[in-house]
Amino acid sequence: MTASPKSRRRVLVGVSTVAALSLGVGVAAGSRITSPEDAAAKTAPPKASQITVPVEKKALASKVVARGDTSFDGAVNIRVETSGLTTPAVVTGKVPTVGSTLKEGKALLEIAGRPVIGLAGVLPMYRSLAPGSKGPDVLQLEQTLDRLGFDPGTVDSKYDSNTAHAVEELYQAAGYDAPEPGEQLTEAVDRAKKNVDQLKNALRQAERALKQAKAAPGPGKKDLSVEQGAVNDAKTALDDAEDALADARAKAGTPLPVSEVVFVKTLPRRVDDVKVERGGTVNGVVMSASGASLVVTIKVDAQTKELLKAGMTASLDLGDGTIVPATIRRISKNADQYDVVVAPKSLTPHALELLRDANVRVTIPVKSTNGKVLAVPVAALSAGPDGGSRVEVQRDGKTDLVPVKVGLSADGYAEVSPIGDTKLSEGDQVVVGK
Numbered sequence: 001m002t003a004s005p006k007s008r009r010r011v012l013v014g015v016s017t018v019a020a021l022s023l024g025v026g027v028a029a030g031s032r033i034t035s036p037e038d039a040a041a042k043t044a045p046p047k048a049s050q051i052t053v054p055v056e057k058k059a060l061a062s063k064v065v066a067r068g069d070t071s072f073d074g075a076v077n078i079r080v081e082t083s084g085l086t087t088p089a090v091v092t093g094k095v096p097t098v099g100s101t102l103k104e105g106k107a108l109l110e111i112a113g114r115p116v117i118g119l120a121g122v123l124p125m126y127r128s129l130a131p132g133s134k135g136p137d138v139l140q141l142e143q144t145l146d147r148l149g150f151d152p153g154t155v156d157s158k159y160d161s162n163t164a165h166a167v168e169e170l171y172q173a174a175g176y177d178a179p180e181p182g183e184q185l186t187e188a189v190d191r192a193k194k195n196v197d198q199l200k201n202a203l204r205q206a207e208r209a210l211k212q213a214k215a216a217p218g219p220g221k222k223d224l225s226v227e228q229g230a231v232n233d234a235k236t237a238l239d240d241a242e243d244a245l246a247d248a249r250a251k252a253g254t255p256l257p258v259s260e261v262v263f264v265k266t267l268p269r270r271v272d273d274v275k276v277e278r279g280g281t282v283n284g285v286v287m288s289a290s291g292a293s294l295v296v297t298i299k300v301d302a303q304t305k306e307l308l309k310a311g312m313t314a315s316l317d318l319g320d321g322t323i324v325p326a327t328i329r330r331i332s333k334n335a336d337q338y339d340v341v342v343a344p345k346s347l348t349p350h351a352l353e354l355l356r357d358a359n360v361r362v363t364i365p366v367k368s369t370n371g372k373v374l375a376v377p378v379a380a381l382s383a384g385p386d387g388g389s390r391v392e393v394q395r396d397g398k399t400d401l402v403p404v405k406v407g408l409s410a411d412g413y414a415e416v417s418p419i420g421d422t423k424l425s426e427g428d429q430v431v432v433g434k
Contacts, residue, residue: 052394052429055416056375061368062410064307068298068362070355072270073291073329073341078108080116082282084128084258087112089282096271101292104267105148107174111282114260115176119144121263130181130255133159140263141256145170164253171254178254185252192245199241203234268292294355295329295343298362305331305338307366314342317361318354328364340364367408375413380430381406391416392431393424399431 082089093110102108107115121140129138138159142152145166150173153162168178180186210227269289276286296316300308308331316324329343342362347355376391381404384390390403402422407415418424 049434050392050394050399050431051433052431053377053380055424055426055428055430056413057372057426058375058413059369059372060375060408060410060413060415062366062408064300064304064364064366066298066300066362067359068296068340068342070294070296070358070360071290072272073293073295073343074266074269075272075288075290076264076269077285077288078262078264079285080109080111080262080282081125081258082111085112089259091276091278091280091282093278095276095278096274096287098271098274100271102264102267102269102271102289105170105174107176108262109276109286111259114179114257115171115174116259116286117170117174117261118267119261119263120265120267122265123263125258125261125263128255128258129159131159131161131164131250131253138163142166161250161253164250164255167256168254179257179260181252181255185248189245189248189252192241192248196238196241196245199234199238203231203238206230206234264289266291293343294347294352295341296326296355296360296362298340298342299334299337300340301337305340308340308364312364314362314364316342316344316355317363318351318358319360320354322351322354324351324355326362369408369415373407373415374417374424374426376416376430377432378409378412378414379432381414381416388419389416391424394429394431 080089089111091109091111092113094107094115095109096102102118104118104120106118108118109116119141121144123137123140126137129141134157136157139155139157141159142155142163145152145163146155148170150166150169151162152166153160171178206227210224210231213222213224213227216222270292271287271289273288274286275284275288276282308328310328310330312328314326314328316326318324324344324347326342326344329341331341332339342364344351344355380391381389382392384401384403388403389406390401393400393402400422402424403419404416404424405419407417409415416424
């Protein structure tokens with residue numbers, strides 16, 4: 001059977017369609033086939049580009065930054081020596097409150113109706129002092145009196161009438177009557193005064209007898225040796241009696257009872273704790289006191305400690321934007337670390353309130369450049385073949401290696417200056433990474 005022309009046309013169209021589809025599939029499949037070289041090229045990472053930053057001109061300052069706790073400086077226990085009292089050591093007044101300030105030359109406490117005056121000194125009061133006393137405790141007392149403006153005469157180790165007068169002025173300034181000398185000493189003064197009075201009368205009688213002998217009528221030159229001898233003897237006796245009176249008065253000068261003075265290393269101080277109350281009896285420590293000034297203590301390692309020394313300036317950040325100037329007061333070893341005690345130069349009432357029992361940020365400048373210098377990030381520095389430092393500088397699409405001398409480093413930047421004939425300027429682009 002022979003196909004009709006119409007049937008043949010349908011077969012040809014079908015074959016053509018299949019051929020076209022096969023060609024499309026082949027082209028599509030061919031477009032997905034790549035060589036190993038092309039595949040590697042397409043999956044390789046892009047070529048690294050260099051990261052650069054400009055050279056800056058800026059002032060650099062290295063510093064130590066740490067946090068520290070505040071405290072009142074130098075706590076001490078205060079004891080009163082009451083062994084010299086003839087009455088019970090009962091607290092009768094002037095009991096301080098916690099937080100109050102102990103001032104030099106003022107009464108810290110009253111015991112048995114008498115003051116306990118605070119003075120600054122390292123040697124404790126261990127005995128009563130009086131005219132005739134000698135020793136290092138007398139020297140310390142006179143040095144203290146002289147410093148406070150009470151003239152003790154020659155500052156030495158001898159308690160004399162000048163010292164006694166200065167002690168009397170100390171009590172007057174504190175608002176108290178000066179201590180009285182012992183009864184025996186006052187009785188000795190009274191006896192010496194009576195003796196002087198008697199000898200003055202004896203001298204007057206001898207002088208009167210001499211005068212009468214001279215005026216008596218009689219022939220020739222009169223022998224007045226007896227009367228004159230009596231006058232001379234009376235004068236000598238009176239001189240000796242007046243010397244004895246001066247000595248008795250000197251010995252009866254104002255004393256300093258051991259129970260009425262306490263020497264503390266430094267004053268003023270803040271009262272931290274009170275161990276006694278009015279009406280109670282003193283037995284041992286009467287109070288503990290720290291320094292009147294607040295300080296901040298930070299801890300540093302041995303390496304950092306080598307950068308610091310007493311007297312260096314610092315600053316305290318109180319957290320509310322207030323910055324308080326300060327100085328390093330002292331540095332002391334504490335186990336494997338070091339305590340750096342920083343004291344504010346002055347405090348307003350607001351700053352004092354913020355500092356109490358606070359933990360604050362302390363900044364201590366260690367070193368700084370003299371004005372603005374060329375500076376690059378520390379990451380821009382690399383070591384050259386000779387061990388020196390260098391930076392990579394990009395100029396006009398090229399990279400130059402510029403040897404530099406490195407100065408102060410701070411806050412991630414380093415001071416640099418080009419070596420030799422090389423050039424490095426503000427704004428030059430230096431490579432810090434790729």
